[in-house]
Amino acid sequence: MLQIADKIFRSRLFTGTGKFSSSRQMEEALVASGSELVTVALKRVDITSEQDDILLHLKHPHIHLLPNTSGVRNAKEAVFAAQLAREALETNWIKLEIHPDPKYLLPDPIETLKATEELAKLGFVVLPYIHADPVLCKRLENAGTAVVMPLGSPIGSNKGLKTADFLEIIIEQSKVPVIVDAGIGAPSEAAKALEMGADAVLVNTAIAVAGNPVQMAIAFKLAVEAGRLAYEAKLAATGNYAEASSPLTAFLDE
Amino acid sequence: MSSFKAIFDSYSWDEVKKSIYAKTAADVERALAAPKRTLEDFKALISPAATAYLEHMAQLSQQLTQKRFGKTMQLYVPLYLSNECQNICTYCGFSLDNKVRRKTLSGVEIMQEVAAIKAMGYDHVLLVTGEANQTVHVEYFKKVLELIRPHFSHISMEVQPLEVADYEALIPYGLNTVLVYQETYHQEDYRQHHPKGKKSNFYYRLDTPDRLGEAGIHKIGLGVLIGLEDWRTDSFFTALHLNYLEKTYWQTRYSLSFPRLRPFSGGLEPKVEMTDKELVQLICAYRLFYEEVELSISTRESEKFRNNIIRLGITAMSAGSKTNPGGYVVEPESLEQFEISDERSPAEITAMLKAQGYEPVWKDWDRMYI
Numbered sequence: 001m002l003q004i005a006d007k008i009f010r011s012r013l014f015t016g017t018g019k020f021s022s023s024r025q026m027e028e029a030l031v032a033s034g035s036e037l038v039t040v041a042l043k044r045v046d047i048t049s050e051q052d053d054i055l056l057h058l059k060h061p062h063i064h065l066l067p068n069t070s071g072v073r074n075a076k077e078a079v080f081a082a083q084l085a086r087e088a089l090e091t092n093w094i095k096l097e098i099h100p101d102p103k104y105l106l107p108d109p110i111e112t113l114k115a116t117e118e119l120a121k122l123g124f125v126v127l128p129y130i131h132a133d134p135v136l137c138k139r140l141e142n143a144g145t146a147v148v149m150p151l152g153s154p155i156g157s158n159k160g161l162k163t164a165d166f167l168e169i170i171i172e173q174s175k176v177p178v179i180v181d182a183g184i185g186a187p188s189e190a191a192k193a194l195e196m197g198a199d200a201v202l203v204n205t206a207i208a209v210a211g212n213p214v215q216m217a218i219a220f221k222l223a224v225e226a227g228r229l230a231y232e233a234k235l236a237a238t239g240n241y242a243e244a245s246s247p248l249t250a251f252l253d254e
Numbered sequence: 255m256s257s258f259k260a261i262f263d264s265y266s267w268d269e270v271k272k273s274i275y276a277k278t279a280a281d282v283e284r285a286l287a288a289p290k291r292t293l294e295d296f297k298a299l300i301s302p303a304a305t306a307y308l309e310h311m312a313q314l315s316q317q318l319t320q321k322r323f324g325k326t327m328q329l330y331v332p333l334y335l336s337n338e339c340q341n342i343c344t345y346c347g348f349s350l351d352n353k354v355r356r357k358t359l360s361g362v363e364i365m366q367e368v369a370a371i372k373a374m375g376y377d378h379v380l381l382v383t384g385e386a387n388q389t390v391h392v393e394y395f396k397k398v399l400e401l402i403r404p405h406f407s408h409i410s411m412e413v414q415p416l417e418v419a420d421y422e423a424l425i426p427y428g429l430n431t432v433l434v435y436q437e438t439y440h441q442e443d444y445r446q447h448h449p450k451g452k453k454s455n456f457y458y459r460l461d462t463p464d465r466l467g468e469a470g471i472h473k474i475g476l477g478v479l480i481g482l483e484d485w486r487t488d489s490f491f492t493a494l495h496l497n498y499l500e501k502t503y504w505q506t507r508y509s510l511s512f513p514r515l516r517p518f519s520g521g522l523e524p525k526v527e528m529t530d531k532e533l534v535q536l537i538c539a540y541r542l543f544y545e546e547v548e549l550s551i552s553t554r555e556s557e558k559f560r561n562n563i564i565r566l567g568i569t570a571m572s573a574g575s576k577t578n579p580g581g582y583v584v585e586p587e588s589l590e591q592f593e594i595s596d597e598r599s600p601a602e603i604t605a606m607l608k609a610q611g612y613e614p615v616w617k618d619w620d621r622m623y624i
Contacts, residue, residue: 021324021325021326071619081620103500104546157321209320
């Protein structure tokens with residue numbers, strides 16, 4: 001089972017709360033997904049209110065909230081946001097999102113590393129959203145990150161695992177769990193990430209914007225389970241060449 | 255400071271217009287099929303040739319919008335602080351030569367208006383004024399921001415163009431977004447519609463988004479007033495402007511509006527009429543060109559149009575708006591800047607959105623971020 005900090009997860013599907021057509025639909029889809037870690041944007045909720053509509057719909061014993069810093073532009077703002085979240089939501093977990101580029105929402109590696117160092121020192125469990133950069137992942141490990149969350153493709157793009165070659169290197173080298181965070185558009189791509197050895201995936205847009213979000217949530221749940229099972233079962237090696245009927249080296253045995 | 259002027263000056267209005275109207279069905283089809291669309295593709299999408307492809311454009315626009323923004327709609331409301339104005343603008347109710355009683359809200363009055371706005375459920379407010387630099391100046395804005403900041407998570411402003419240092423001074427007070435519409439990119443026409451006042455300086459206005467970008471504002475809103483000139487050519491220049499700004503101030507977000515000229519007492523008749531069909535075309539074209547840009551629609555538009563347009567690319571709308579200072583409670587009968595068309599309350603708009611499967615978003619920012 002997957003362990004991050006002191007928490008054990010039975011589900012390797014992490015989810016988000018944006019883009020749903022209602023809070024009720026979000027709740028139904030997230031419950032159906034079996035997800036135990038759900039990220040919520042601080043900018044979208046009123047953390048000072050007991051009556052916030054999004055938060056009210058996330059009150060399930062198996063759902064852990066993962067506040068994210070979406071909207072901040074640098075390490076300083078991120079640290080400040082994390083501290084407010086810790087106080088209001090009573091969790092020291094923080095999904096660090098620093099994407100100063102509002103067009104593709106690509107993460108700033110320099111500010112993310114700085115913020116991770118600082119937040120880890122302050123006792124946070126840091127889950128940073130980053131580019132699929134293997135060297136940055138090692139730097140974040142040294143800085144005390146709990147996991148790394150490399151992107152498959154830009155947030156919300158549904159383009160799948162465009163960074164597959166680099167994700168493989170990250171998975172090979174990482175000492176902390178690897179969660180593929182962004183760009184997964186279909187259950188088959190989530191299954192693929194788990195087959196590659198990713199410890200979990202985070203999916204939001206592909207569920208929220210689906211024609212039937214609840215059914216899509218179930219599809220992702222099954223795909224993630226299948227991908228993990230396949231990884232644990234060890235995939236058969238893929239052959240690049242067929243067995244030749246007249247081997248070129250057969251003369252050696254003659 | 256970087257400036258859009260050099261790029262703008264390298265284009266000729268007449269040539270751009272000619273090239274838009276020369277676009278063919280083949281150009282439109284190429285634009286629709288392109289994975290990344292160029293400014294030439296945008297021209298094709300706003301051209302008369304694209305009207306035959308409107309349904310296809312709408313389908314694509316809906317898909318792209320939902321992918322990026324989900325099934326959500328941001329809600330905001332204007333708060334008119336003042337109708338004092340030293341400019342003559344031929345299309346505006348607050349124009350200097352329009353004989354109306356002038357009013358700038360006091361601190362106490364602002365808080366009365368804020369209470370009414372909060373009671374409607376709003377968390378995002380747009381502050382609006384005319385241009386009266388003697389009374390409605392940076393110090394006044396600072397005082398207003400200080401007063402209202404505890405009550406809103408997102409504060410936008412649509413006031414006279416300011417200097418970089420002024421914007422830099424206002425941002426720490428909670429200013430998040432500034433809207434500055436060029437009105438028209440047609441210089442001769444601009445001169446005719448703005449004969450007097452600081453606003454008559456075309457290039458000072460044109461460079462305002464640059465000054466905002468330089469100051470590090472979070473979001474800039476652009477647009478033209480549709481009805482002054484050929485909307486296709488004006489919209490091309492808007493897109494050109496946005497293209498330049500995105501590359502130059504890459505940390506800034508952008509939104510676009512497309513206000514159609516509305517009647518007001520003693521006002522100007524639109525020179526160019528834009529039909530509903532054409533406005534749909536423009537909205538879809540903007541979305542097909544810019545997947546990420548926010549598209550906003552105000553209460554200028556009719557109930558029926560707004561009910562239908564929300565699914566086609568719009569990401570923000572206002573509701574229950576008053577366009578006069580004190581319009582909510584202090585002085586409801588004072589003269590409006592323009593007549594609004596959709597008079598439904600925020601509660602009615604919320605019900606309409608939910609019925610269509612859209613989640614109204616009241617809060618999408620937090621004052622802690624500035």
